[in-house]
Amino acid sequence: xxxxxxxxxxxxxxxxxxxxxxxxxxxxxxxxxxxxxxxxxxxxxxxxxxxxxxxxxxxxxxxxxxxxxxxxxxxxxxxxxxxxxxxxxxxxxxxxxxxxxxxxxxxxxxxxxxxxxx
Amino acid sequence: xxxxxxxxxxxxxxxxxxxxxxxxxxxxxxxxxxxxxxxxxxxxxxxxxxxxxxxxxxxxxxxxxxxxxxxxxxxxxxxxxxxxxxxxxxxxxxxxxxxxxxxxxxxxxxxxxxxxxx
DNA sequence: AGAGTTGTTCTAGTTGATATAGAATAACTT
DNA sequence: AAGTTATTCTATATCAACTAGAACAACTCT
Numbered sequence: 001x002x003x004x005x006x007x008x009x010x011x012x013x014x015x016x017x018x019x020x021x022x023x024x025x026x027x028x029x030x031x032x033x034x035x036x037x038x039x040x041x042x043x044x045x046x047x048x049x050x051x052x053x054x055x056x057x058x059x060x061x062x063x064x065x066x067x068x069x070x071x072x073x074x075x076x077x078x079x080x081x082x083x084x085x086x087x088x089x090x091x092x093x094x095x096x097x098x099x100x101x102x103x104x105x106x107x108x109x110x111x112x113x114x115x116x117x118x
Numbered sequence: 119x120x121x122x123x124x125x126x127x128x129x130x131x132x133x134x135x136x137x138x139x140x141x142x143x144x145x146x147x148x149x150x151x152x153x154x155x156x157x158x159x160x161x162x163x164x165x166x167x168x169x170x171x172x173x174x175x176x177x178x179x180x181x182x183x184x185x186x187x188x189x190x191x192x193x194x195x196x197x198x199x200x201x202x203x204x205x206x207x208x209x210x211x212x213x214x215x216x217x218x219x220x221x222x223x224x225x226x227x228x229x230x231x232x233x234x235x236x
Numbered sequence: 237a238g239a240g241t242t243g244t245t246c247t248a249g250t251t252g253a254t255a256t257a258g259a260a261t262a263a264c265t266t
Numbered sequence: 267a268a269g270t271t272a273t274t275c276t277a278t279a280t281c282a283a284c285t286a287g288a289a290c291a292a293c294t295c296t
Contacts, residue, residue, distance in 0.1 A: 010282090012254060022224065023231045038271060049256050054272070063224045070272040071264025082218035083228065089211055094233045096207065100200040104233035106140065106181045109133075110201065111229045113141045115212045115222035128253090130283060156242060167285045172243070188243040189293025 001030070001037055005046055013048055017056035025065060025076065026083040026090075036066060036074040119148070119155050123164055131166055135174035143183060143194065144201040144208075154184060154192040 001024070005016040024030045037045075039053040046053075057074050060066045065083075066074040097107040119142070123134040142148045154160075157171040164171075175192050178184045183201075184192040215225040 014254080019227055019231045022227055023235070026228055026232075040271075051257090052255060055254090057272085063221055064219075065224070068272065069264065070262060071270055073264095073271060079219070082220055083224075085218060086211075086215060086220065086225070086228070087232075089214065090229055090232050093204075093207055093211055094229070097204060097233065100203060101182075101197075102200055102204065103181055104230070106183070106201075107204070107233050108226065108230040109137055109140055110144055110204070111208055111211070112222070112226040113137045114144075114205075114208050115215065115225050117141070132283080158242075169286090170284060173283090175243085186243065187293065188291060189241060191242060191293095 001034075003037075003042055003046065005048070014052050014055040014059065017042070017046075017048075017053060018059045021056070021060060022065065022083070025080045026087045028084050028087075030076050030080060032076055032078050032080055034076045036076070038073055119152075121155075121160055121164065123166070132170050132173040132177065135160070135164075135166075135171060136177045139174070139178060140183065140201070143198045144205045146202050148194050148198060150194055150196045150198055152194045154194070156191055 003017055003020045005013060005020065007013075009016060011019075021030070021036065036042075036057065039057055040050055042048075043050045043053045057066065057068060060074070061068050064077060064079045066076055068074045093111075094104075094107070097104075121135055121138045123131060123138065125131075127134060129137075139148070139154065154175065155163075157175055158168055160166075161168045161171045175184065175186060178192070179186050182195060182197045184194055186192045212222075212225070215222075
């Protein structure tokens with residue numbers, strides 16, 4: 001389990017951390033029952049504040065991707081199965097989007113808008 | 119042409135304005151050659167600063183969705199055709215995502231991550 | 237040519253989210 | 267009982283978002 005961030009990006013650190021873990025989940029690198037590394041450990045490894053990592057973990061919990069308990073840590077839920085199932089279709093959409101010359105930013109914005117509107 | 123925003127949302131105003139216009143474009147309500155309303159007009163109508171609207175317009179220009187010139191305003195480009203083409207597939211993805219119980223936020227984040235990674 | 241329109245650029249100030257820091261606490265594991 | 271880990275609290279610093287006002291440059295229309 002390796003969390004990657006890009007300190008120079010304009011994306012918030014907590015969002016990058018969460019995105020990295022979501023990506024691992026969708027790719028099947030994280031399975032139901034797996035434990036995320038302790039927040040303190042990630043914070044030290046990335047040279048980032050503990051609260052920043054916890055913010056990312058809490059977002060993942062709000063999305064239903066992990067369960068969190070003190071002393072036990074963050075454990076991946078069954079929801080990851082659905083992610084892996086969606087993965088192929090997202091790949092196809094991204095591929096066609098590229099073929100049409102639509103930027104990742106524009107595609108993302110469109111999906112966001114449509115997903116929220118119905 | 120009607121731009122809608124939600125002042126209470128945590129989404130930046132300029133992003134909401136841009137998203138509203140992208141949505142109109144993808145739905146076919148905006149066609150190549152159509153003019154966006156003047157930024158000053160939108161600013162007054164939404165009770166928002168001129169710079170905030172221009173920031174949204176400039177983002178749309180960076181995405182290739184509109185051309186902008188002083189005195190003439192913002193004109194929709196041919197790129198909208200590609201958007202309308204993608205629209206159906208995005209609708210399908212969103213539908214399946216809902217069926218799997220995946221939140222709009224999670225779906226959006228996944229698409230963003232995957233679109234940028236390849 | 238002249239007047240009006242519209243985006244561009246500049247300076248400046250306010251607010252809120254992001255991130256950091258340190259500490260104490262509560263729930264869980266071994 | 268001891269160690270681990272998330273939770274909660276206060277506090278501070280920084281930066282993006284937003285606002286405000288003004289001047290400017292390129293385009294349209296009469």
